[in-house]
Amino acid sequence: MDNDKQALATNELTTIPLDHNWYQKLASNFEIIQPYLDKLDTDELGLNDLKDKFDDLSDKINVYETNMQAIVNILSDYDVPIAIVDGKVVNTTEEGE
Template sequence: MDNNNQTLATNELATLPLGHNWYQKVASNFEIIQSYLNKLDTDEPEANNLKNKFDNMSDKLNIYETNIQAIVNILSDYDVPIAIVDGKVVEIKEGD
């Protein structure tokens, strides 16, 4: 069922007289909601794929940051005036 163009009957439900077929509108709301819940269930592999990509990027970022820190440490050992400040490699003045 494709409910992409349907909207939920929300505000109008409160104003319907009791004799009206309000239950059909409520049932329609549940059908629309169910179609989206079904879509969420089928998109689980895609969500897992995105999580794996994020984890991979996070791992690469950690490796990058570790490598930058190692480079700064090595250069500092040779008295190169640099440091990491607020996540950025900066040149420092003598005596800082």
């Protein structure tokens, strides 16, 4: 794909009659657009890699949350005054006790 930016013929395509010049401008538009479509078709954008990374991160977050809940449950069994509130471990004793 060229690094040179090519402009699409847009307003010029509405002229009548639909002569050979119109056809050439339309064909030129498709020549400019085609490399971008090819790039999308071959997944050069790395969308699959991005999805895999997101899924991996989601799995790690789930493991972290599960482990944190297990720790809080164990400490609660030993009367440690903590709980998970809004995703954070907090002390459940009120001030002044």
